[in-house]
Amino acid sequence: xxxxLLLAACGFAASMSGFASSTYSRDIQPxxxxxxxxxxxxxxxxxxxxxxxxxxRPWGRAIRQAVLQRSMPPxxxxxxxxxxxxxxxxxxxxxxxxxxxxxxxxxPEGSPSAPLKPAAVAxxxxxxxxxxxxxxxxxxxxxxxxxxxxxxxxxxxxEHDTWIRAAEFQIDQAASVHHMNxxxxxxxxxxxxxxxxxxIFSPTVAxxxxxxxxxxxxxxxxxxxxxEPGYQPMAWLPDGGKLxxxxxxxxxxxxxxxxxxxxxxxxxxxxxxxxxxxxYRVLAIDTLRDLDLNIPPGDAQYVSNTSFTLGSAVELxxxxxxxxxRGASMDVQAILPDGHVEPLVRVPRYDFNWQTTYxxxxxxxxxxxxxxESRATFDNSANxxxxxxxxxxxxxxxQTIDEMHIAFLELVLDARADPEKVLVAKPRMIGQxxxxxxx
Ligand code: HEC
Numbered sequence: 001x002x003x004x005l006l007l008a009a010c011g012f013a014a015s016m017s018g019f020a021s022s023t024y025s026r027d028i029q030p031x032x033x034x035x036x037x038x039x040x041x042x043x044x045x046x047x048x049x050x051x052x053x054x055x056x057r058p059w060g061r062a063i064r065q066a067v068l069q070r071s072m073p074p075x076x077x078x079x080x081x082x083x084x085x086x087x088x089x090x091x092x093x094x095x096x097x098x099x100x101x102x103x104x105x106x107x108p109e110g111s112p113s114a115p116l117k118p119a120a121v122a123x124x125x126x127x128x129x130x131x132x133x134x135x136x137x138x139x140x141x142x143x144x145x146x147x148x149x150x151x152x153x154x155x156x157x158x159e160h161d162t163w164i165r166a167a168e169f170q171i172d173q174a175a176s177v178h179h180m181n182x183x184x185x186x187x188x189x190x191x192x193x194x195x196x197x198x199x200i201f202s203p204t205v206a207x208x209x210x211x212x213x214x215x216x217x218x219x220x221x222x223x224x225x226x227x228e229p230g231y232q233p234m235a236w237l238p239d240g241g242k243l244x245x246x247x248x249x250x251x252x253x254x255x256x257x258x259x260x261x262x263x264x265x266x267x268x269x270x271x272x273x274x275x276x277x278x279x280y281r282v283l284a285i286d287t288l289r290d291l292d293l294n295i296p297p298g299d300a301q302y303v304s305n306t307s308f309t310l311g312s313a314v315e316l317x318x319x320x321x322x323x324x325x326r327g328a329s330m331d332v333q334a335i336l337p338d339g340h341v342e343p344l345v346r347v348p349r350y351d352f353n354w355q356t357t358y359x360x361x362x363x364x365x366x367x368x369x370x371x372x373e374s375r376a377t378f379d380n381s382a383n384x385x386x387x388x389x390x391x392x393x394x395x396x397x398x399q400t401i402d403e404m405h406i407a408f409l410e411l412v413l414d415a416r417a418d419p420e421k422v423l424v425a426k427p428r429m430i431g432q433x434x435x436x437x438x439x
Contacts, residue, residue: 010103022101023111024108024110027098035091052115057107060107063103064104067095067100068096074351083362086234087232087359125168127168127233128272130272132270132273134268134271136254137266138265139264141258141264144258149208149255151192151195151208151252152198152251152252153199153249155197158244158246162244162273163274163277164274165236166234166235168270169227170268173263173267176257176259177227177254179255181253182226182251182269183221185221189220190211191251200254205398209430217420222283223285224250224284229354230353230354230355231355237282239280240279240282242282242283254267282410282411283410284408287423287427288306288374289374290304290305290374293394295326295403297380299379299380300383301377309369310366310371311368313365314366314412314413316363318360319332319407319408320356320357322407323376325388326380326387327376329348330345330374330405331343331374332372336366337367374407376405380392
């Protein structure tokens with residue numbers, strides 16, 4: 001029995017060649033160590049571990065297929081030769097060929113090698129031992145149903161402005177978490193003003209969008225960190241951080257999507273203080289978005305365009321395309337004031353389960369007056385296997401049966417710059433009319 005399994009897992013009758021083939025120990029283990037075990041190890045998100053030859057060999061055929069189809073490692077952006085991504089997971093052509101040929105040659109082991117040892121992580125934190133950990137105090141997720149966004153306000157009691165160099169989410173019930181966002185709410189903000197602290201509650205869309213007339217956008221709230229499926233913990237920049245103003249609160253926005261099994265969530269957020277005030281401030285914005293989606297039933301090629309113009313010069317650190325289950329592709333670009341078009345991220349086949357934040361190795365300089373544009377396509381036809389309802393007219397909404405089109409951006413500013421200057425116009429709030437005619 002075992003022999004049959006091994007034969008099925010590796011080797012192709014037609015591929016017996018005279019070439020000395022790669023071996024697991026010499027050629028394959030280093031590729032797997034570099035590109036696979038981050039997820040394929042006990043306790044990580046993949047269902048099976050690839051630490052040893054014995055664990056890996058039965059998966060030979062599946063590995064060959066997955067790397068040739070480029071479904072593994074998961075990475076959905078087209079290469080952008082002008083601007084490489086720091087967190088690019090894709091294999092090189094050479095690595096793909098090496099893996100495929102090794103399987104075709106029957107997965108030879110070579111001289112036996114010790115199993116890989118995953119790097120020890122302190123308490124499961126990828127970014128090391130945190131300075132502060134904030135925990136969701138047990139949210140009961142039912143087995144089924146649609147849940148509204150839930151919020152939790154946690155006062156930080158900071159007496160001084162405090163910079164953090166990184167933050168990390170540890171998601172407890174990943175199967176039932178659609179997303180989790182952490183915001184910084186400065187003292188005096190109108191965001192969920194008057195709601196109780198340290199207690200989970202579910203405001204209406206109108207209540208969550210309420211703001212004071214004339215209030216500055218970033219005095220109301222700033223996005224600290226977002227978790228979506230496919231999340232990868234990462235520090236922002238060697239000399240950059242996010243600011244927690246004295247007296248500010250953390251606000252968790254939690255969206256649970258029941259998975260069929262009831263569970264209690266105890267997700268956590270870790271904060272890492274900066275040793276000194278950094279040179280740069282990282283500012284996350286969510287306003288490159290189209291709130292006017294109106295996708296007809298069955299439409300396989302609905303196109304949504306949105307844009308906004310930068311009021312001040314910034315650098316762009318990352319882009320994260322966000323859509324729901326009908327999202328098909330997204331293409332984000334910058335039109336510089338001189339008319340030059342700079343492609344930023346192209347995701348030709350979007351996958352809701354892998355909402356990667358694409359981080360540039362070198363942040364891109366964007367002068368004031370740059371227009372950022374995003375073009376998304378949606379497939380509301382029955383051919384889209386993840387479409388929850390091809391008969392529905394689909395608009396912007398919280399639930400995955402609704403849709404969204406947002407390109408989340410992380411911008412880099414001088415630490416002392418006024419973030420408000422980045423926005424030329426105050427963004428429209430969700431639930432607010434457009435004031436313009438709909439397309
Ligand atoms: C970012 C996390 C991640 C990385 C990196 C990753 N995997 Fe996976 N892999 C997963 C998850 C999660 C699954 C199960 C769900 C799925 O199939 O998407 C999976 C499933 C698989 C499967 C079985 C499903 C299939 O496609 O047939 C194979 C084979 C596989 N991975 C191979 C690899 C190899 C080889 C590498 C490295 C070259 C790799 N993976 C890197 C997360 C990852």
